Amino acid sequence: MARTHITAVVNGDETEFLAEDGTSLLNALRDEVGLTGAKEGCGTGDCGACSVMIDEKVTTSCLVFAPEVEGATILTVEGLADSGELHPLQQCFLEGAALQCGICTPGFLIAAKALLDKNPDPTETEIRYALAGNLCRCTGYDKIVRAVQEAAREMRGQ
């Protein structure tokens, strides 16, 4: 099948890759770009494990056709750390044990970043609603919510 040539800025780098037209962005990122952070949980937009940001908006990459991102700017979990230093969200997830099996974690980190970009001081309720599209079958969510609260505090310099 014919493959389309796609150019996008992925985690700050101009990136070129080939993908079949009906391929999801998730599969293109994993199989063509080699970024396996985003995970496929459900493939139908319900679980959030494949969350990435496209032009600063969080979305589930399993519902995006790869050619849609021509010219777009994409952030995956691999782009969160800065020069080897973990993002405060990543550090707080680690320190707060906000993960167990880890499959959902890249999606949670991206969704949490999208929340904090818009709302640096969210309430617990706002955090829980913002993360409603991310399913975790291990942690029971409490540690995740607390890690996001802690990261938000750090990022506000408190």
Add this chain to the structure above:
Amino acid sequence: MKYIAPSSVEEATSLLSTSPSAQVFAGATDVVPQLRAGRSAPEVLVDLKKIEELVSMAKDDDKWTVGAATPTANLTEDEAFSGEFPGLSEAAGLIGSDQIQNRSSLGGNLCNGSPAADSVPAMVVNGARAVIAGPNGTRVLDVAEVVTGPGQTSLEADEFIVEFEIDRMPARSGDAYLRMIPRTEMDIAVVGAGARVTLAEDGSIEEAVVALGAVAPTVVRVPDAEAALVGNTADDETLSAVAEAASGVCNPIDDKRGTVAYRKQVAGVLAKRAVLIAIERAEQRNGSK
């Protein structure tokens, strides 16, 4: 499958006229799960989001114009729109997660044809009209006339919705939408109820529209509830009539999310509550647009 992103309405309609097996999409939040489930296998995927009119919001003195592929997140984030149509804005904001909100659209929610589509009762009570493009130009159809049954619309294969027109909210008017789901987020409506009222100078109800979702093959209006409200205030007797009428028009399915009896009961309760919220909002909108 071939992906094409036309940049104009004309380009899209001519593409659809010449491609018998084309699927238009906006956020693809319903299209992708259907493809994955093997329920459709189009040869051409037509992405409508690169057409400027389809992703835009504008208002003039008479109406709002909302592009059919505009992400529903834009409707909730636009303070002028959500202030004027809180019910429609909240209904659109109930569709899925933040991730879905950045992709889902009024056009997709309507054309997917789900009886439980949250934005549809809210569009219907506000008298929204769909501007539909086809090979012979555009036509305008009430949103209430678009869906003909579960997954079925009155659109031809070479037609798609360009935008929605919603007349500006008059003074002393308000809208509301409530949905019942067994959890707080991320579920499909068991019952949805939309209401819109306009109050007379003396505070009585001058105009009322009530519409229900998820209780029949399509969204349904509740004419007996509307008739009970007009000329009255929301006293107990009137509200009982609203609830009874709402339960009465239901023709729901029995499934794991709700039995027929439960859906009928809840439809009455939600219709009543939605009317009360719409009235409260109408009382606060005494001033200009």
